[in-house]
Amino acid sequence: MIIKPKVRGFVCVTAHPTGCAAHIQQQIDYIKAKGPIKGGPKNVLVIGASTGFGLASRITAAFGSGAATLGVFFERPSEEGRPATPGWYNTIAVTNAARAAGIYAQNLNGDAFSGEIKQQALAIIARDMGPIDLVVYSLASPRRTHPKTGVIHKSVLKPLGAPYTNQTVDTDKGIVSSITIEPATETEAADTISVMGGEDWEMWMQALSDAKLLAPGATSIAYSYIGPTHTWPIYKDGTIGRAKIDLERAARAIDAQLKSHGGGRAFISVNKALVSQASSAIPVVPLYISILYKVMKAKGTHEGCIEQMQRLFSTQLYNGNSPKFDSEGRVRVDDWEMRPEIQDAVSVIWPKVATENLVELTDITGYRSEFLRMFGFGLPGIDYETEVEPHVPMA
Numbered sequence: 539m540i541i542k543p544k545v546r547g548f549v550c551v552t553a554h555p556t557g558c559a560a561h562i563q564q565q566i567d568y569i570k571a572k573g574p575i576k577g578g579p580k581n582v583l584v585i586g587a588s589t590g591f592g593l594a595s596r597i598t599a600a601f602g603s604g605a606a607t608l609g610v611f612f613e614r615p616s617e618e619g620r621p622a623t624p625g626w627y628n629t630i631a632v633t634n635a636a637r638a639a640g641i642y643a644q645n646l647n648g649d650a651f652s653g654e655i656k657q658q659a660l661a662i663i664a665r666d667m668g669p670i671d672l673v674v675y676s677l678a679s680p681r682r683t684h685p686k687t688g689v690i691h692k693s694v695l696k697p698l699g700a701p702y703t704n705q706t707v708d709t710d711k712g713i714v715s716s717i718t719i720e721p722a723t724e725t726e727a728a729d730t731i732s733v734m735g736g737e738d739w740e741m742w743m744q745a746l747s748d749a750k751l752l753a754p755g756a757t758s759i760a761y762s763y764i765g766p767t768h769t770w771p772i773y774k775d776g777t778i779g780r781a782k783i784d785l786e787r788a789a790r791a792i793d794a795q796l797k798s799h800g801g802g803r804a805f806i807s808v809n810k811a812l813v814s815q816a817s818s819a820i821p822v823v824p825l826y827i828s829i830l831y832k833v834m835k836a837k838g839t840h841e842g843c844i845e846q847m848q849r850l851f852s853t854q855l856y857n858g859n860s861p862k863f864d865s866e867g868r869v870r871v872d873d874w875e876m877r878p879e880i881q882d883a884v885s886v887i888w889p890k891v892a893t894e895n896l897v898e899l900t901d902i903t904g905y906r907s908e909f910l911r912m913f914g915f916g917l918p919g920i921d922y923e924t925e926v927e928p929h930v931p932m933a
C-alpha cells in the first residue's frame with residue numbers, strides 16, 4: 539500500500555509505519571548522542587507512552603539510562619490494508635530498538651483509566667520488572683469512563699466565566715480568523731477535571747503502592763502547561779487549566795505519600811508548548827506555537843519533545859542534580875519559552891498576523907512539517923512512493 543497523509547482538520551487519519559520508525563530512530567539517536575544519564579531510572583512505568591511527551595520520556599529513560607519500561611497507551615492497531623494510529627508504530631519501533639539493545643520493553647494497549655488495565659500493568663510489573671522507580675503520567679484524552687461509577691466524562695477546551703475571542707489559525711488551510719468560544723458550564727468544567735485532573739494519577743499510584751510495586755525513593759512526574767497571557771483564557775484560566783490545578787493537588791498528595799516511602803517524590807513539570815496530537819486540538823494554541831517556533835528558532839533555543847525530556851531528566855531529575863522548583867513546587871522546562879525576550883517578540887508579531895502574511899511572520903511551515911512528522915511523513919530517507927505494509931503486529 540502507498541500511504542500518503544490524509545489531513546482532516548487537526549488530525550491526520552493515516553500514518554506511515556517506516557516513517558514513524560525513522561522518527562523514533564532520530565529521537566533514540568539524539569538521546570544516545572547526549573550520553574548516559576547518571577543515576578537515571580531503572581524500572582519505569584509510562585502512562586501515555588506512545589506519542590508526545592510520554593513517548594519522549596520513555597525513549598529518554600530507555601536509551602539514556604538503560605531503563606526497563608512498561609508503556610501504557612490507547613492506539614488503534616493496524617489491520618490488513620489499514621494503517622494504525624502513529625503511536626502503534628512508534629511503540630513497535632521503540633520496543634524493537636530497546637530489545638535489540640538488550641533493554642526490557644513491554645506494552646499495554648488499552649484504557650489507562652480502567653481498573654482492568656491497571657491490574658494488567660501490575661501483573662506485568664510483578665512478573666517481569668519488580669518495583670518501579672519512576673512513574674511518568676502523560677495522558678491526554680478527550681474522555682474518561684470513571685472506573686467506579688461507569689460515568690463517561692468528556693473534557694472540553696473552553697474558557698470559564700466569559701466568552702473568549704482571539705485569532706486562530708486553520709493550520710491545514712493556512713487561514714487566520716477570529717474565533718469566539720463560549721464559556722464552559724460548571725458541568726463541563728467538572729468533567730474536564732475528571733478527565734485531565736489528578737484523580738486517575740492518584741489511582742495508579744495507590745494501585746502500585748497497594749501491590750508493593752513502588753521502589754523506595756520512587757519518583758513520579760506529570761506534565762502541565764502555563765504559557766503566555768495570549769492563551770490564558772483558553773488554557774491556564776480555562777477548563778484545562780482548572781484540570782491542571784487538580785493535577786497539582788494530586789502531585790502534592792502523591793508527593794506526601796512517596797516521601798514517607800523511602801524519601802520518594804512527585805511533582806509537575808511544566809513543559810514547553812509543542813506540536814502534538816493533543817495541542818493541535820486546542821483553538822488559538824497552534825497560532826501561538828507557530829509564532830513561538832519562529833522566535834525560538836531564530837534565537838537558537840527551540841526544542842522538541844525529546845530535547846525537553848532529555849533536559850528534564852539530565853538537569854533536574856538525575857545526573858546528580860536536584861529539581862529546581864518554582865514558588866508552586868513545579869519544575870519548569872518551559873523556562874526558555876517564557877524568557878521575556880521570547881515572549882516580547884511573540885507579542886510584537888501576534889497582532890500583525892493575518893492569512894496573507896502567515897508564512898512570513900510565523901513558522902507555520904515548520905508547524906506543518908512537525909505535525910506531519912508525528913504521523914511518519916516527511917522523514918529523510920523514506921521513499922513515500924514505495925509500497926509499504928501497513929499491518930505491523932505488536933511483538
Ligand code: NAI
Nearest residue numbers: 586587588590591611612650679761762763811812814816
Ligand atoms: P499526546 O496526545 O501526544 O499523548 C497522549 C498519550 O496518552 C498517548 O500515548 C495516548 O495513547 C495516551 N492516551 C490517551 N488516552 C488514553 C487512555 N484512555 N488510555 C491510555 N492511554 C491514553 O499528548 P501530549 O501533548 O504529549 O500531552 C501529554 C501531557 O503533556 C498532557 O498532560 C499535556 O497536557 C501535557 N503538556 C502538553 C504540552 C503540549 O504543548 N503538547 C505542553 C505542556 C504539557
